[in-house]
Amino acid sequence: MNSSNSAAAADTRIDAVASAAEEVARAMGDVQDDLFGAVAEPRPKRKPKFDLEALLDGLNPPQRQAVLHDGGPVVVVAGAGSGKTRVLTRRIAYLVGERKVHPGSILAITFTNKAAAEMRHRVMDLVGNRAKLMWVSTFHSACVRILRAEISRFGMNRTFSIYDDADSKRLMQLVARDLDLDPKRFGVRTIMNWVSNCKNDLVDHDSARARVNGPDEERFLEAYQEYQRRLVAANALDFDDLIMTTVHLFQAFPEVREQYRRRFRHVLVDEYQDTNHAQYALIRELCGSELAAQDGRPEQREADPPELMVVGDSDQSIYAFRGATIRNILDFESDFAGASTIVLDQNYRSTQTVLNAANAVITKNEGRPDKRLWTDAGDGDLIVGYVADSEHDEAQFVAGEIDKLSDDGKSRYADCAVFYRTNAQSRPFEEVFIRVGLPYKVVGGVRFYERREVRDAIAYLRAINNRDDDVSVRRILNVPRRGIGDRAEGAVEELAREKRISFGEALRRIDEINGLATRSAKQLRLFVDFLDAHEKMVAEGQPADQILTSVLTESGYLAELQGSTDPQDETRMENLVELVAVAREFVAGTVGVEAELEPAALPGALPDDFDITAELDLAGGAPEPDPSLGAFLERVALVADSDQIPSNDADDAGVVTLMTLHTAKGLEFDTVFLTGLEDGVFPHQRSLTDQVELAEERRLAYVGLTRARKRLYLSRAAVRAAWGAPQHNPPSRFLGDIPDRLVDWRRTESALTSWRNSSATSSRQSSGRQSWNSQPSRPRPTEREIPSLAAGDKVLHPTFGLGKVVATSGADDNAKADVDFGSAGLKRLALRYAPLQKL
Numbered sequence: 001m002n003s004s005n006s007a008a009a010a011d012t013r014i015d016a017v018a019s020a021a022e023e024v025a026r027a028m029g030d031v032q033d034d035l036f037g038a039v040a041e042p043r044p045k046r047k048p049k050f051d052l053e054a055l056l057d058g059l060n061p062p063q064r065q066a067v068l069h070d071g072g073p074v075v076v077v078a079g080a081g082s083g084k085t086r087v088l089t090r091r092i093a094y095l096v097g098e099r100k101v102h103p104g105s106i107l108a109i110t111f112t113n114k115a116a117a118e119m120r121h122r123v124m125d126l127v128g129n130r131a132k133l134m135w136v137s138t139f140h141s142a143c144v145r146i147l148r149a150e151i152s153r154f155g156m157n158r159t160f161s162i163y164d165d166a167d168s169k170r171l172m173q174l175v176a177r178d179l180d181l182d183p184k185r186f187g188v189r190t191i192m193n194w195v196s197n198c199k200n201d202l203v204d205h206d207s208a209r210a211r212v213n214g215p216d217e218e219r220f221l222e223a224y225q226e227y228q229r230r231l232v233a234a235n236a237l238d239f240d241d242l243i244m245t246t247v248h249l250f251q252a253f254p255e256v257r258e259q260y261r262r263r264f265r266h267v268l269v270d271e272y273q274d275t276n277h278a279q280y281a282l283i284r285e286l287c288g289s290e291l292a293a294q295d296g297r298p299e300q301r302e303a304d305p306p307e308l309m310v311v312g313d314s315d316q317s318i319y320a321f322r323g324a325t326i327r328n329i330l331d332f333e334s335d336f337a338g339a340s341t342i343v344l345d346q347n348y349r350s351t352q353t354v355l356n357a358a359n360a361v362i363t364k365n366e367g368r369p370d371k372r373l374w375t376d377a378g379d380g381d382l383i384v385g386y387v388a389d390s391e392h393d394e395a396q397f398v399a400g401e402i403d404k405l406s407d408d409g410k411s412r413y414a415d416c417a418v419f420y421r422t423n424a425q426s427r428p429f430e431e432v433f434i435r436v437g438l439p440y441k442v443v444g445g446v447r448f449y450e451r452r453e454v455r456d457a458i459a460y461l462r463a464i465n466n467r468d469d470d471v472s473v474r475r476i477l478n479v480p481r482r483g484i485g486d487r488a489e490g491a492v493e494e495l496a497r498e499k500r501i502s503f504g505e506a507l508r509r510i511d512e513i514n515g516l517a518t519r520s521a522k523q524l525r526l527f528v529d530f531l532d533a534h535e536k537m538v539a540e541g542q543p544a545d546q547i548l549t550s551v552l553t554e555s556g557y558l559a560e561l562q563g564s565t566d567p568q569d570e571t572r573m574e575n576l577v578e579l580v581a582v583a584r585e586f587v588a589g590t591v592g593v594e595a596e597l598e599p600a601a602l603p604g605a606l607p608d609d610f611d612i613t614a615e616l617d618l619a620g621g622a623p624e625p626d627p628s629l630g631a632f633l634e635r636v637a638l639v640a641d642s643d644q645i646p647s648n649d650a651d652d653a654g655v656v657t658l659m660t661l662h663t664a665k666g667l668e669f670d671t672v673f674l675t676g677l678e679d680g681v682f683p684h685q686r687s688l689t690d691q692v693e694l695a696e697e698r699r700l701a702y703v704g705l706t707r708a709r710k711r712l713y714l715s716r717a718a719v720r721a722a723w724g725a726p727q728h729n730p731p732s733r734f735l736g737d738i739p740d741r742l743v744d745w746r747r748t749e750s751a752l753t754s755w756r757n758s759s760a761t762s763s764r765q766s767s768g769r770q771s772w773n774s775q776p777s778r779p780r781p782t783e784r785e786i787p788s789l790a791a792g793d794k795v796l797h798p799t800f801g802l803g804k805v806v807a808t809s810g811a812d813d814n815a816k817a818d819v820d821f822g823s824a825g826l827k828r829l830a831l832r833y834a835p836l837q838k839l
């Protein structure tokens with residue numbers, strides 16, 4: 001290897017990340033050291049020789065076959081919990097450990113950052129730090145990295161902004177308004193879906209005309225074209241663009257594609273059943289073998305295609321609404337020349353009872369290859385069924401069961417998960433869990449990064465990082481209020497349109513606007529000065545946290561919150577403090593999912609003949625920790641719901657996880673509560689009259705059921721609050737599919753229903769359990785003194801840690817406190833029950 005290069009690379013890193021300098025120096029001396037993780041433990045200089053037998057240990061024959069596969073493309077198709085993800089993880093270790101494949105030539109795609117981190121850690125356990133040189137990421141993250149390096153070929157700047165769903169919506173609203181689209185007839189969401197479908201099918205705004213069907217779609221096309229024009233003008237890409245643009249890049253510039261094909265000799269994709277056409281095309285660009293024949297000029301013949309392994313389960317395809325198509329996995333063999341298939345059928349996750357239930361539900365889907373999972377884990381416990389009076393009663397039941405399991409030492413909180421069909425269904429669970437003091441975490445819903453003040457702060461950063469980012473610049477133009485009104489904004493917009501420049505550019509040319517009020521002009525100039533000063537900080541390479549702090553202070557944003565008497569503003573303030581902490585951690589390069597995902601260049605880890613600089617340049621710059629504002633914004637933009645899933649490794653009881661079924665994909669828990677099993681809730685209302693949608697709901701049920709390792713609870717509510725009148729939904733048809741002998745129905749009918757029908761039916765309720773709601777769940781520590789708390793007090797909670805009381809309400813047994821636990825979130829706790837200690 002080229003040692004002077006590597007030393008230079010390391011030097012740069014030391015300069016760039018002062019706090020990581022010690023680790024870098026250490027890493028140079030000992031390739032096994034962990035650049036991002038704990039390095040306190042001295043480790044042996046040399047890793048023990050790679051032990052193939054140990055790696056293959058605990059794999060069944062088809063799993064081994066997949067791990068050891070050599071050569072052509074291969075698809076591993078198998079039901080849930082059969083070890084597909086385990087196979088991918090072990091295969092990477094095998095490639096690196098046994099076949100001496102360079103980790104930098106591995107691209108592993110997972111759908112969630114969480115899964116990616118898990119994969120990296122598992123591989124780290126097997127082969128040590130060399131794992132960090134590979135790319136393990138989602139499709140989106142991988143594409144961002146490629147585009148940062150290559151997008152200038154399309155005339156865009158590498159500092160492009162990534163618009164999330166809310167930004168895209170805002171932009172589309174502006175477009176719809178300017179195109180005079182009647183909001184009653186053209187919902188912004190409908191237009192966005194149409195555009196998104198185009199992009200997922202790789203149809204750009206120039207070629208979308210061929211898809212137009214009817215006058216409404218004529219207008220959609222207009223909106224698509226204008227939306228795209230403004231995105232490009234704003235130097236921004238939306239989520240769908242990330243994939244489409246990368247594919248178009250590879251198609252437009254075969255030499256770029258060739259570079260990446262040479263770099264990634266091994267491509268591995270988890271959850272392949274959820275790829276859409278654009279993602280499939282991306283894989284094809286990177287791994288397809290017949291491409292050479294299509295456009296390979298003789299002097300530019302391609303190397304052999306990279307080795308491709310994809311794993312998936314067509315029964316778990318649940319993202320059709322984002323364009324995912326089962327076709328991709330079903331047609332793998334015909335899509336990739338020389339492909340082979342490996343089938344796994346032994347399940348290692350669940351009991352036979354859980355599997356029988358899951359099989360019973362999924363078999364009802366037509367046109368699927370019949371595959372049945374089996375396990376040698378035995379039947380295990382019966383599934384527990386419960387019919388609740390209402391959604392509150394259902395939540396009470398779940399809370400009571402979790403409490404009991406935890407008291408009996410059967411399942412820690414961390415090993416319990418509650419699933420529901422839509423985010424809004426989390427509310428009754430939260431209410432009850434708060435009341436009884438059950439620690440929990442909701443994954444998804446309104447996220448930290450979606451809060452108003454956090455979005456404002458991010459908009460400031462984006463405006464500074466990319467002055468053409470119209471949506472961001474306009475968001476903060478008058479936030480906090482600085483006397484720039486709609487008229488002034490309109491005048492700048494007018495200039496931008498006239499000169500065909502971005503809003504940010506027009507701001508810098510306000511002298512060209514006639515008739516602007518003196519006061520407005522002055523304020524606009526001050527605002528531009530502010531932006532310019534901070535752009536300078538970016539250009540000087542100042543780290544993200546310092547820029548953020550300066551922005552919040554200099555813009556007057558913090559001052560406004562500080563001066564406010566609105567109690568909510570105090571929480572806002574604290575959220576911003578939290579954001580600064582996130583930025584600081586990011587810059588320190590020690591914590592944070594994306595930071596962990598970024599492979600560190602550890603020169604000493606490479607084979608002697610390997611030129612790391614050339615290799616990494618090829619992929620768009622050395623993937624060393626990057627404290628810049630751009631890198632920070634990228635991390636923030638790609639945070640996924642699943643990143644919030646609490647870690648289950650802690651020694652303590654942890655917290656119960658609440659999430660939608662979609663987020664649960666790929667995960668597993670000892671105890672699973674599948675709730676809201678009512679026709680119209682799950683399966684979803686829309687699917688009741690649409691066979692295709694119903695089949696997708698059924699796959700979602702299969703995903704949910706197969707997350708359970710040991711215990712599975714199925715529940716429904718007889719009455720559920722809805723817009724307007726409460727709804728009496730019939731039981732979910734999926735419940736009817738599960739054989740009765742598998743379920744222990746604790747309560748088969750709601751007390752309300754039986755009361756309505758006749759008193760005779762109450763005998764059908766099994767003994768004892770139905771009275772659970774009417775009585776306190778279990779003896780409570782009523783003798784405990786209720787702490788007297790006031791806003792501002794510091795408290796300690798065994799699970800959430802240190803917190804600050806924000807507000808109190810109620811008295812005696814009803815006393816409650818809203819406590820801000822920093823990163824664990826804001827919680828309302830019942831002081832009678834919550835184990836809270838005043839400090």
Ligand SMILES: Nc1ncnc2c1ncn2[C@@H]1O[C@H](COP(=O)(O)OP(=O)(O)OP(=O)(O)O)[C@@H](O)[C@H]1O
Nearest residue numbers: 058059060079080081082083084085086348349666
């Ligand atoms: N051969 C094996 N021996 C013991 N345990 C195994 C084996 N293979 C897999 N497992 C375990 O079974 C569980 C399920 O494995 P894994 O998550 O890899 O399955 P999967 O097929 O990816 O599931 P899903 O379809 O839900 O993504 C994990 O806890 C894994 O560690």
Ligand SMILES: [Mg+2]
Nearest residue numbers: 084085086666
């Ligand atoms: Mg998996």
